[in-house]
Amino acid sequence: MSDTIKLKRGLDIKLQGEADKVFIPLRTRKFAVKPTDFVGLRYAKLLVKEGDEVKVGTQLCYDKYRENIRFTSPVSGKVVGIKRGAKRILEEIQIESDEKGDAIDFGAADPNKLSAEEIKQKLLKSGVWAGIRQRPYSIVADPEEQPKAIFISGFNSAPLAPDQDLIVHGKGKEFQAGVDALAKLTDGKVHLSLDARNKASEVFTKSKNVTLHYFNGPHPAGNVGIQIHHIDPLNKGESIWYAHPQQVLAIGRLFLEGKYNPERIVALTGSEIKKTGYYKTIIGASIKEMVSKNTTDETLRYISGDVLTGKKIRKDGYISFYDDQVTVIPEGNYYEFFGWAKPGINKFSVSRTFLSKWLKPAKKHRLDTNLHGGERAYVMTGEYERVIPMDIYPVQLVKAIMIEDIDLMENLGIYEVDEEDFALAEVICTSKINVQQVIRQGLDLMRSEMS
Amino acid sequence: MKALRKYIDNIKPQFEKGGKFEKLHSTFEAFETFLFVPDTVTKGGSHIRDAIDMKRTMIMVVMAMVPALLFGIWNIGNQHFISQGIEAPFWDMVLFGLGKALPIIVVSYVVGLGIEFYFAQIRGHEVNEGFLVSGMLIPLVMPPDVPLWMVAVATAFAVIFGKEVFGGTGMNILNPALTARAFLFFAYPAYMSGDKVWIAEKADAFSGATPMALATSGETESMPDVMDMFFGFIPGSIGETSTLAILLGALVLIITGVGSWRIMLSTVAGALVMGLLFNLWGANAYMQLPAYYHLVMGGFAFGAVYMATDPVSAAQTTRGKYIYGFLIGVIAVLIRVFNPAYPEGMMLAILLLNVFAPLIDHYVLQGNIKKRLKRMKAVAG
Numbered sequence: 001m002s003d004t005i006k007l008k009r010g011l012d013i014k015l016q017g018e019a020d021k022v023f024i025p026l027r028t029r030k031f032a033v034k035p036t037d038f039v040g041l042r043y044a045k046l047l048v049k050e051g052d053e054v055k056v057g058t059q060l061c062y063d064k065y066r067e068n069i070r071f072t073s074p075v076s077g078k079v080v081g082i083k084r085g086a087k088r089i090l091e092e093i094q095i096e097s098d099e100k101g102d103a104i105d106f107g108a109a110d111p112n113k114l115s116a117e118e119i120k121q122k123l124l125k126s127g128v129w130a131g132i133r134q135r136p137y138s139i140v141a142d143p144e145e146q147p148k149a150i151f152i153s154g155f156n157s158a159p160l161a162p163d164q165d166l167i168v169h170g171k172g173k174e175f176q177a178g179v180d181a182l183a184k185l186t187d188g189k190v191h192l193s194l195d196a197r198n199k200a201s202e203v204f205t206k207s208k209n210v211t212l213h214y215f216n217g218p219h220p221a222g223n224v225g226i227q228i229h230h231i232d233p234l235n236k237g238e239s240i241w242y243a244h245p246q247q248v249l250a251i252g253r254l255f256l257e258g259k260y261n262p263e264r265i266v267a268l269t270g271s272e273i274k275k276t277g278y279y280k281t282i283i284g285a286s287i288k289e290m291v292s293k294n295t296t297d298e299t300l301r302y303i304s305g306d307v308l309t310g311k312k313i314r315k316d317g318y319i320s321f322y323d324d325q326v327t328v329i330p331e332g333n334y335y336e337f338f339g340w341a342k343p344g345i346n347k348f349s350v351s352r353t354f355l356s357k358w359l360k361p362a363k364k365h366r367l368d369t370n371l372h373g374g375e376r377a378y379v380m381t382g383e384y385e386r387v388i389p390m391d392i393y394p395v396q397l398v399k400a401i402m403i404e405d406i407d408l409m410e411n412l413g414i415y416e417v418d419e420e421d422f423a424l425a426e427v428i429c430t431s432k433i434n435v436q437q438v439i440r441q442g443l444d445l446m447r448s449e450m451s
Numbered sequence: 452m453k454a455l456r457k458y459i460d461n462i463k464p465q466f467e468k469g470g471k472f473e474k475l476h477s478t479f480e481a482f483e484t485f486l487f488v489p490d491t492v493t494k495g496g497s498h499i500r501d502a503i504d505m506k507r508t509m510i511m512v513v514m515a516m517v518p519a520l521l522f523g524i525w526n527i528g529n530q531h532f533i534s535q536g537i538e539a540p541f542w543d544m545v546l547f548g549l550g551k552a553l554p555i556i557v558v559s560y561v562v563g564l565g566i567e568f569y570f571a572q573i574r575g576h577e578v579n580e581g582f583l584v585s586g587m588l589i590p591l592v593m594p595p596d597v598p599l600w601m602v603a604v605a606t607a608f609a610v611i612f613g614k615e616v617f618g619g620t621g622m623n624i625l626n627p628a629l630t631a632r633a634f635l636f637f638a639y640p641a642y643m644s645g646d647k648v649w650i651a652e653k654a655d656a657f658s659g660a661t662p663m664a665l666a667t668s669g670e671t672e673s674m675p676d677v678m679d680m681f682f683g684f685i686p687g688s689i690g691e692t693s694t695l696a697i698l699l700g701a702l703v704l705i706i707t708g709v710g711s712w713r714i715m716l717s718t719v720a721g722a723l724v725m726g727l728l729f730n731l732w733g734a735n736a737y738m739q740l741p742a743y744y745h746l747v748m749g750g751f752a753f754g755a756v757y758m759a760t761d762p763v764s765a766a767q768t769t770r771g772k773y774i775y776g777f778l779i780g781v782i783a784v785l786i787r788v789f790n791p792a793y794p795e796g797m798m799l800a801i802l803l804l805n806v807f808a809p810l811i812d813h814y815v816l817q818g819n820i821k822k823r824l825k826r827m828k829a830v831a832g
Contacts, residue, residue, distance in 0.1 A: 235827040307498045332492050337452040339488030340506040347502040353511050353707040369492040373504025374577045377621030381767040411820040426497045430508055436496040
């Protein structure tokens with residue numbers, strides 16, 4: 001049984017630098033766990049110090065306010081650096097791999113024969129738990145709670161996003177084991193959403209214990225937030241958990257192999273990459289080997305993730321915990337003479353004031369990070385609605401957050417949204433308002449009010 | 452362009468904090484960003500951004516007004532010479548019109564932008580481009596013979612009390628250009644209504660009544676031909692007479708997506724519905740006037756295309772836009788027909804709905820909120 005949900009609103013941004021469908025092994029010994037990857041982790045307490053030997057699955061730090069949530073090492077080797085930022089926030093726990101892959105044994109087991117509590121304990125101890133997040137807030141799921149459903153998005157619709165079908169290909173057993181474990185954690189359903197515009201992998205379509213849904217439409221159709229909104233919308237007080245396919249695979253491997261196996265396939269994309277492709281690596285890998293001698297010579301921005309929601313990292317930085325994509329695009333730190341007045345034959349815009357919209361609608365763009373204007377108060381209306389396929393009033397919600405009106409935020413659906421769902425609105429905003437940041441502030445405010 | 456960029460980079464420090472011309476920082480920035488789109492890059496959030504910005508959006512609206520402006524300039528001369536009974540060549544009319552219109556435009560921009568720059572400076576904001584549009588709208592809704600000091604006073608009033616006291620562009624409740632016109636209408640009615648003002652330097656013997664004045668006084672049989680009104684060969688405010696030129700502007704706004712077609716469409720629909728109702732009633736000559744006459748008379752078309760669609764003062768929700776536009780159309784015709792003191796119902800109708808737009812949006816939002824609460828109750832119960 002499956003249904004197709006058609007979405008009209010949204011936007012597929014066509015960029016140059018899609019990943020070639022080839023697998024490349026990544027040789028690097030540098031890895032890091034970055035506590036800043038985990039939204040809402042206010043204080044990470046360290047369990048190791050520089051020079052300590054660690055195994056795969058050794059606990060490195062934990063959430064001081066939710067002590068059972070542990071973060072573990074993806075490789076075996078030595079802790080070679082602890083990097084702290086402003087206010088001594090723990091930014092990176094750097095580990096040099098000895099490439100032996102010594103792993104702690106958590107014991108293989110059939111998730112169908114375990115209780116929910118046993119499954120939870122295994123996931124928490126091994127650190128695989130961090131891969132399960134919850135809506136609202138997009139924080140690591142709270143093990144004390146019961147979600148009303150669990151969502152897995154089987155496709156990613158963001159610009160240059162990796163092909164999830166390719167990533168899971170041939171891994172049906174792991175995926176199924178992961179799904180079985182997740183299914184035990186909720187009384188509700190496990191929803192798996194697929195792209196109606198492509199033929200999905202059999203790993204997805206033949207998996208059991210899930211309810212399949214098909215989404216037909218442009219980005220953000222692949223966002224789990226949009227899928228939740230259309231399948232089982234969140235109300236106040238409810239929570240839904242979600243995990244990306246590669247995290248489901250890691251859960252599956254934990255139960256099949258008894259070990260934390262943080263293998264990760266990462267797509268290297270972007271207009272400035274000479275040789276794109278799918279790199280076989282491990283969570284938290286340094287991108288240095290991937291990108292060195294593989295980019296153009298301009299000033300570049302390295303992004304862990306996609307261009308809409310990814311994080312800016314150094315060129316020897318580390319891939320974030322949840323990301324399976326690295327994007328490299330040019331920086332846009334240049335002045336443009338009368339840039340706003342040009343006919344705009346080659347400019348990217350959804351606005352029909354540029355000729356490119358009329359002459360080259362299918363053009364694949366090479367976009368840089370220039371803001372293309374200055375920040376202004378809201379003037380234009382009806383813009384955000386075009387790219388957010390939800391039954392909410394986005395600008396009104398943003399304004400409610402700006403004035404910190406908690407009741408209004410709740411009424412207008414703050415629990416149903418996340419930063420990533422507003423990313424496209426931020427891209428097309430004429431007033432250049434940092435909408436994602438505002439939404440995050442709103443979610444943080446709600447979370448502190450509710451606890 | 453490199454030399455220019457270099458020059459700007461050279462003098463820039465003088466306008467920064469601590470520099471000699473620190474107080475002109477906003478002004479400098481406005482001109483700098485006018486010449487060069489700045490080199491700012493994205494920080495956090497989306498790494499790429501759409502090429503659209505406020506400057507381009509606002510300039511599109513100004514461009515959409517160009518047909519109405521050009522026609523208006525010619526028509527000032529045209530009406531003047533007709534009233535004098537002189538057959539003048541085309542360029543004489545244009546030159547005469549230019550002599551009337553250009554000073555008004557200059558005064559409007561200089562006064563308005565001056566105030567905008569000042570407020571941007573004391574607020575520490577960048578100068579918002581909103582006045583580029585208001586500065587052109589104000590001259591277009593003025594009678595050709597309006598004294599320049601009045602334009603200056605009205606513009607200052609509109610920018611300060613219509614906009615800046617609320618927090619600047621984006622925060623205002625009323626459309627600034629209409630605020631300027633309403634200010635003059637109520638402060639100096641002799642200059643803004645009656646038969647004298649709509650033709651520049653009119654010969655005294657010539658009537659000079661606008662079609663709307665004729666309709667209000669019941670002299671519908673002496674009204675000009677409907678095609679003349681459509682093309683705009685009638686006396687009136689500088690930019691409002693030619694429905695054809697305004698339609699060209701509407702086309703620009705709709706094609707570029709800058710102006711809301713929903714508001715334009717529903718405004719026209721509202722006027723037609725009200726006009727038809729009056730036709731059915733038919734108690735006097737004005738009511739019997741074919742409904743479509745309202746679309747080509749007076750400032751209706753101008754208001755529907757350039758004023759009602761101002762996104763800041765209009766309703767902001769999609770459903771709200773339809774209601775807002777429709778009510779503007781209905782009320783504009785209602786005021787025209789029922790209230791002889793205010794022959795131009797469009798101005799007051801738009802201002803009235805500007806005030807009610809937040810209320811309309813409020814009810815549209817309540818609908819969404821109720822749905823959400825109902826869903827929650829269904830789960831709980």
